[in-house]
Amino acid sequence: MPAPLSFLDALKAQAEGSAAPASASTAAPLSFGKALAQAVEKGHFRHADGKFRVGTPVALADLEDIAADVPDDDAGLLDAIAKLQAGEVPPPIDIAVDPDGNRVLVRGKKRLAAARKTGQASIPVRFTQVKEVFGKATAGAASVTPAPPRTLQPIDDKTSYPPFPYDQTVFARLRPDQVPRFLGVLTDRERWPLQTVKLDQLLAMQNRVDTGKVMAKVENGGGGHEPIVVMLEPGRLHIADGHHDLAAAWLRGEDEKAVRFADLTPITNVLKADMPVAPGALVRVKEEHRADNWFLEQVGDALGEVIASWIVQEGENTGKVALAVEWLTPGICGMYRGLDAAKVDVVTTPTLDDGVSKGTSPDRFTLSANICKVDDDQRLVFGWFSIVEIDGQPVTDREGDRIAPNELEPAAYGHVLNARVASDTHVLIGVGKLVESCVFTVEKQQAMVASLIAMGIPAVMDLHCVGWWGGYYITDDKVWAEIKAGNYVSFSIGGTGTRTPAAG
Secondary structure, three states: OOOOEOHHHHHHHHOOOOOOOOOOOOOOOOOOOHHHHHHOOOOOOOOOOOOOOOOEEEEHHHHOOOOOOOOOOOHHHHHHHHHHHOOOOOOOEEEEEOOOOOEEEEEOHHHHHHHHHOOOOEEEEEEEEOOOOHHHHHHHHOOOOOOOOOOOOEOOOOEEOOOOOEOOOHHHHOOOOHHHHHHHHHHOHHHOOEEEEEHHHEEEOOOOEEHHHHHHHHHHOOOOOOOEEEEEEOOEEEEEEOHHHHHHHHHOOOOEEEEEEEEOOOOOOEEOOOOOOOOOOEEEEOHHHOOOOHHHHHHOOOOEEEEEEEEEOOHHHOOOEEEEEEEEOOOOEEEEEEEEHHHEEEEEOOEOOOOOEOOOOOEEEEEEEEEEEEEOOOOEEEEEEEEEEEOOEEOOOOOOOOOOHHHHHHHHHHHHHHOOEEEEOOOEEEEEEEEEEEEEOHHHHHHHHHHHHHOOOOOOOOOOEEEEEEEEEEOOHHHHHHHHOOOOOEEEEEEEEOOOOOOO
16 A cells, blocks of 8 residues: 555645645534535535546544544444454545635544554545635525435335436337447446536436445445446436446435446447347357356356347448347356357257247338327327238238237337337437327227127227227427428338248
8 A cells, every 4th residue: 555645745636726725724623514514515526637536545643633433333333443454445535625724524434433443554535625614614504494315215125216217218219229339338438438427417227226235335435436327319318337326426415426428329330230140049159269258268158148239330340240148057147248259159049939940130120100190289199000900811011011910919018018109210219108009909809899898888899900009299399390290190110020931
């Protein structure tokens, strides 16, 4: 460990360029409390260079004026003592310094107490200079209504809701070219620049956090890897990794956080349309590649199920094929992203119920149908998304394809379960929200009539067709204007499937 610095040397090493230099004030020590915490400038852990500052070793003799009174039987104190005795370097404590040189312990009281009890010579400290003198800040705080305390909303005794809006459809809205770049951010985080983001602008990609884990990070100040935030759509910032760290920062009263940030909104040359290896195929790492890294060596003969694969068509990776492969065996489980497809052998390919191979290149298809009803007041549009059968005869669409009713239903259910959003010409995602969806099969029509007759209602229904009916609430102003102007007159449902020769 580097030699400990004096207080003034450490402060000089960590000071922000815009902050006033600290003087050698001998003001009376200040104890830390909630009112004083609110007076410390919000977001003060964002430094001038945008980095999340690590601690600097400071001699405990220079911190004698900092109070750290903790009961001897406190569990957190005992844990901190045990870690120090085991030789672990504690996370840095945080000390705020005002322009007059007054110092306040913001976070890390138990770590400081443990360092004193175990006779440590120094402890890592993160110094932050604030703009207001503590006395002035606290004096004015009495006339200001304090902000309500931040708390997590519990789900059960172990988990809580994240303090950020949860976007449950984000994965369904990922563009094909964004998928490999999103996975790349998670596996190569150091490549992406540090950027400060406001916590109230973030969207969660998971719907719960471990309450105990968050509270532990609140106590010890976090540390480790910076969280990862990605922009997948213009103006929408999603937490890709670090939900617990960011929840802890929010609970600590921080309004900003330094994160690894990646803007994934631009279109790239990575396409997922023609997948070289079909989802569901089982693959095994070739023996000659198992020594390439520790993970592949551990995987050995284990079979992995292909989740996704891509072809990079331009640039330095011309001709390269990438895979996202999931392994699940008694010895190891996990997902490997970015694996070169040349390193694996395809063991089995997925098949249809009739035994016909699905092949390795799913085909894209588009279904078009006219908008039947527009509600100007409520911005609602309704229509048939697809008609697949008329009077018992299959319908052939413009692309020469037929879709069986038993295939249309799962596709419709998948849209309701996993997407529920509309796009503008399959490019701009999120212009509308699904409000209505029903696949009218012959069996459903008959069941509807029978149930109404059983209630004494003389119902009659025979649509003479099988189709998918639905409606959207349009949220995008430009798209709504196009619909009202009569420029958008039909729905277009896109997807992927496998073309098989029609019987007969």
